[in-house]
Each structure stands twice: as structure tokens, then as C-alpha cells.
Amino acid sequence: MAWERTFAMLKPDTVQRALIGPVLTRLEAKGFRIAALKLIQVSPDQAARHYAVHEGKPFYQRLVQYIRSSPVVVLVLEAPDAVAQLRRYVGATKPNEAEPGTIRGDYGLDISNNLIHASDSPENAALETAVYFTPDEILDYRRSADGWLVEEQA
């Protein structure tokens, strides 16, 4: 399986609950390679672009308000099959469906305050990455452990 990139955001509740460290620790322990990472305040334009797909839904206004209610951490992560691997590791959107062992299953109770966003397709990963990062902010490198994590080299 080829290595691919995905986009993730540690949402306002993760920052405000001082869970940046524990969530990043899990992502690193799983094996994801961090290609980009920064703490930002989401702008109105970025919120609109990120959540354009949800415009018109009943929760859209609350979603945009929430995502701008605190700084967030944005990340580009790499792994074989990264999009699917991260979605599974993050857990289901609805808190009562997120399995124990997933990030949402272990840390969350609420559908809005659900700790982390993970792109749902490689196409959306590219679109969402472009909302928050310029190409020069995404670093191309290898870790010595990559060959121990997966036999196929990145």
C-alpha cells in the first residue's frame, strides 16, 4: 500500500481541554508521520471553505462558530492508506457509535465537540490541506523508524 497524505484538525475542545499532547501522542504512536503542523485561529474564509459541503445543513452555523471559538491545531499526516487509517483511528462522528480505543471513543461525549477532524477521501484531504497550508509548509522527509513500521518504504 502506497504512502499517502491526509489532513487532520485538533478541534477547539481538544485545545481547550489541554488534550493536544495526548492526541498527538496517539497519532505518533500509531505511526503517522507528521508532514506539517501548526496552531492557528481559523478565519471566516477558511471556515467557509472547509465546511462548504455542510452549508445549508441545520448544524452549519454552529459548526462555523465552534471551529472559530478557539485556536486549533492543523496537521498533514502521512501513512500507507492514511485517509482510511486515520478515519478508523478517529472513530465515528456520533459519540455513541465511536468505539472504545478510538480517539473520539476514548475522549468524547458530543457530536460537535468531537476532538478531531479527519478528511474522508484523498480528494478532500487535498482540498482541506490547501485551505490551511501553503505547499512549502508541507515537509517531505523520512524517519528512520518508517522501515520498522511498514516493510514497504515511504
Ligand code: CMP
Ligand atoms: P467532522 O466530520 O469533523 O466535520 C463535520 C462536523 O459537523 C462533524 O465533524 C461534527 O462535529 C459536526 N456536526 C455537528 N452536528 C452534526 C450532525 N447532526 N451530523 C453530523 N455532523 C455534525
